Amino acid sequence: MTTTTDTGKEASGALRGIRVLDFGQYIPGPLLGMLLSDQGADVIKIERPGGDPARDRDAFATWNRGKRSIVLDLKNTQGRRRAQALAETADVVIENFRPLTAGKLGIGYRQLAATNPGLIYCSLPGFGEESPYRDRKGWEPIVGAVTGAHQQIEGTTEPLFLPLPAASTFAAILGAGSVAMALIARHQTGVGQYIEVPLHSAMFPAIGGRLVQLHDMETEDLFEMPRMIMARQYQCSDGRWVQNHGMYARFVSQFLQAAGHPEWIEEVVAEYGRHVDPETGQMWLERFKKLFLERTAKEWEDAINAEGGACTVCKTVDEWLVHEHAVEAKMVVEVDDAKLGLMKQPGVQVRLRGTPGAIQGRAPTLGEHTDQVMAE
Incomplete structure (x- = not known):
């Protein structure tokens, strides 16, 4: 026994x-x-x-x-x-x-x-x-x-x-x-x-998936621009960071509605499915960096998730242990x-x-x- x-x-x-x-x-x-x-x-x-x-x-x-x-x-x-x-x-x-x-x-x-x-x-x-x-x-x-x-x-x-x-x-x-x-x-x-x-x-x-390679075609890198811009960590107005996940085009409208910029949706979605030149990618990156600095991390988490998106405050181990x-x-x-x-x-x-x-x-x-x- x-x-x-x-x-x-x-x-x-x-x-x-x-x-x-x-x-x-x-x-x-x-x-x-x-x-x-x-x-x-x-x-x-x-x-x-x-x-x-x-x-x-x-x-x-x-x-x-x-x-x-x-x-x-x-x-x-x-x-x-x-x-x-x-x-x-x-x-x-x-x-x-x-x-x-x-x-x-x-x-x-x-x-x-x-x-x-x-x-x-x-x-x-x-x-x-x-x-x-x-x-x-x-x-x-x-x-x-x-x-x-x-x-x-x-x-x-x-x-x-x-x-x-x-x-x-x-x-x-x-x-x-x-x-x-x-x-x-x-x-x-x-x-x-x-x-x-x-x-x-x-x-x-x-x-x-990072291991997958196809023998007869170039494998698309899911982390190429603009996905990498939409799915990354951003610092917020309170100094905390959030992880926003906008890897796929369907998340764009959810995020930009929460951000108060629905006028950007069509332009950002149009960039998906193709390689973006570095200048355009850098432009969107700087734009989003400034955008996230307008609110606290918790405010962004609540707003984006309320629209059906995916965003969370980056927690420390100590925070997670008592969450x-x-x-x-x-x-x-x-x-x-x-x-x-x-x-x-x-x-x-x-x-x-x-x-x-x-x-x-x-x-x-x-x-x-x-x-x-x-x-x-």
Whole structure:
């Protein structure tokens, strides 16, 4: 029976009764383990002596909430044997080592599946087994740079990369879906399988439409003028910024009606569907910059949305953490962490109405459950 780590009560969620061994470290593996734990899985975090290198980061408390922690040294025979024995009772194994590393530590898929053919094994390396980069360290910035996940900023040719761990996050999300599919397949066949979700590969669905190229025609850039003028951030009279989304021609009238300039609608709409010369684009850009300085950010948000457009005040993280939307929808919740005390964390974002998940408890201290787990 799966129980919560804090109260000992029976866990809730669609994955109740599923046992997961999480050998992950840093972000992708632990985040996948968290997603499974939030849906009721019993996730055992297996850490090396000294612990997950990410333990010194505050976000560790989120990525590893609801898990139990044990310490095993996979570099000695006793530690490997204990890990292998635990794997015989597991439904899922997670790791995010470089390819072949897990096998050298005695916890590769073939080694563990030999005594547990129903095992579902999810590996999240930086680069996959078939990649020429498979032996390289797949750190988040490296994967982002290799996949071109950056954008050009006006006035500079220097690429601006995302500050968020997009590769690790998308790999964890794809991993969660893959594990669920493999569990369904095992229910039908009785056999587990190996899953590989490289961070590098996970970035390509994240890139989306910016990746598309047609072999026989030049791909239209949706961010060319005048779309870029209509869909961008503008500073307002109170010094705050708004994100206005006028990417498509149908939004033009909504925005310009709210702005009090319906006489511009026909002229702006006429520019859509064709490339605009730089002088014309700059003229509209300066015109809109001056226009947005006539009202506060909140006034623009209210006016444009009232006309059916799309505009919002650019919020800070601190503002979002206390925003009524985030709080009332339980997108942000409070967790009493053993190290950090009461802290805000993302809530359970996947809402299954029939089998709702829940945060099963705080992140464990290093080795907190070693004796408990080994005695089971």
